[in-house]
Amino acid sequence: MNASSPLLQVRGVSKTLGGRAILHDVSITVDPGDLKVLIGPSGAGKSTFLQCINRLIAPDEGEILLNGMPIDGSSTAELCRLRQEVGMIFQDFNLFDHLTAEANVALALRKVRGLSSDNAGKRARKELERVGLASRAGLYPAQLSGGQKQRVAIARALAMEPKVLLLDEPTSALDPELVGEVLAVIRDLAAGGMPMIMATHQMDFARSLATEILFMEQGRIIEQGSPADLLATGANTRTRDFCSRLIASESGKAGA
């Protein structure tokens, strides 16, 4: 491990799917304590970009460096190691539907970390407690609310002790009244210094917690900077323009 190299570095990622360029030369660097927020219209490539970082989608070009070491995408072992170090939260939770909350968290601990069922269960309950769901450990995903499901998903990712967490619109599939409980958990993580890259439309959250905002459109990062710079009143940025439209449509919905 090289002390001077960033925790996670993504360099020049490009991806073409079905003849359409989804990502053009996108780069990002994550250092300890960073919370980088990706915003932009849907279809901008945020989700594809996040999945290229842990190589759920193999990028056509570009490289991913963990602690300064490039990851060899052709090696299954390296991919598994990368994915343990870089956890992911999905928009639609993707909990394992046939397993209880506890078993959802425990599965990878047993299969990947090689923990015994007992230890994995203990560990899983501890992680669920951390997201306030100790009492729901025995319930199945279909018995949980959306917010609870996403918190279980967060516990499941955290159990692997990732160095970086990728969050792909973690609150977009939730009913408005459930968004808060999930954001509270993410806020706690940020306060604890967990490095994160998060795609979201929650602008208040981004404004108050992001260390950097990256605005994506048509597969490129077209603006990046601190929330103060990009969202300042009078700042003539695409980010601000996008956000004011977002806020306008939100209040429009609230008024309806």
Place this chain on the structure above:
Amino acid sequence: MDAFLHSLTTVFNALPYIAQGAFVTIVMVAGALSLGFLLGLPLAVAQVYAPRPVRMLVGLYVWFFRGVPVLLLLFLFYFGLFNVIGLDLGMIGSSCAVLGLASAAYQSQIFRGSIQSLPSGQFKAGRALGMTDMQCIRSVVLPQALRISIPAWSNEYSILLKDSAMCFALGTPEIMARTHFVASRTYEYLPLYIAAGCIYFLITLAGITLLRRLERRVRIPGCAAPDMTGDSAGGMQTGI
């Protein structure tokens, strides 16, 4: 009245003999279903996840066994292939093997459909946690796919059970062969075949009831009942 009594007596006397045939049928069908399961599951996984050449080979296997009548398969293997390669499985063993090979083709398609019906996010979530593809398939995909497969699988059971009657053509001493043997000596065709039909009916019923029970036992709590019989509403299922 006398004739009726005579018929009843014949059936009654033949029952132990035919019941032994039922035992052979059950062993044969259980063996064929197991073989079909053990072969069909990897075939299904290969057809979904393996590289193209392997998928095509599996497709070829399925196409062959689904495209040829069971009776022809039985003759082809028992009198043909098994003889040529000098494989002696006996009559019951051969019947079992051929039915199993054919059932594997059908079962693979049941499992393939179930695997493909799962949301892709399930696999992705496993990968994102650092699990290998094999681990995702074994611990995430198959436990769910197999549950979904039970209703279609019980259909395969009932079809295979009745296909097994064709093994009579090889001389396998199962229900059909034994009934036919008694009938051709006593000329009591009608009552004996009715009795044989009842035995098939009962074995079908027993198997389907058992599978229905299994389906309920492994149902994921909180998920709506997949069947439409209305005997158990969805929502919070506590299990029976």
